[in-house]
Amino acid sequence: MNNAFCWRCLLGAIVVWMTAACGGAPSGAISSPVSSQSKASGQTAAERCLSAAAAKRERHPSEPDRIGVKHVLVKYAGAKRAPEAVTRTREQACLRAEEALAKLKDGVSFTEIVRLYSDESGAETREGSLGRIERGDVAPAFADAAFELHLNEVSAVVETPFGFHVILRVE
Secondary structure, eight states: EEEEOOOHHHHHHHHHHHHHHTSSSSSSEEEEEEOOOOOOOOOHHHHHHHHHHTTOOOTTTTOOOOOEEEEEEOOOTSEEEEEEEOOHHHHHHHHHHHHHHHHHTTTTTHHHHHHOOOTTTHHHHHHHHHEOOOOOSOOHHHHHHHHHTTTTTOOOOEETTEEEEEEEEEE
């Protein structure tokens, strides 16, 4: 047995503790789905996903006026502009967006994730790009999440009236 101190183990334990203490993954972190029932909170994976997707984010005074973003949009029945063909529930949509995020963490390209998961019309041909946006161009929760990202950083799952988003800042 190796008795060497494991910094990676300590860091992992701190991240797990902070995630539990703060109620979710750190802002901008890519987290993978957990089992269908969280032992600590008694929440199902869907309840945990919905709670995390609705997390409030603060506006940073030093943020730029415009940023370039790409996103994946997973719609659900009843979401704004969701076509009748979309029949998944809100909970199912959140978990699907979380699955897309986990695949990004596993190294799948953003372009491929857009192709496989996005319900937005034309998203595949644009590779999920929304171009350069200002805060007022998008829903407030989307803007809050997008503008707190650093270049090439991926957001946690974010909910807007249109569905669930995974956002990548590209400029």
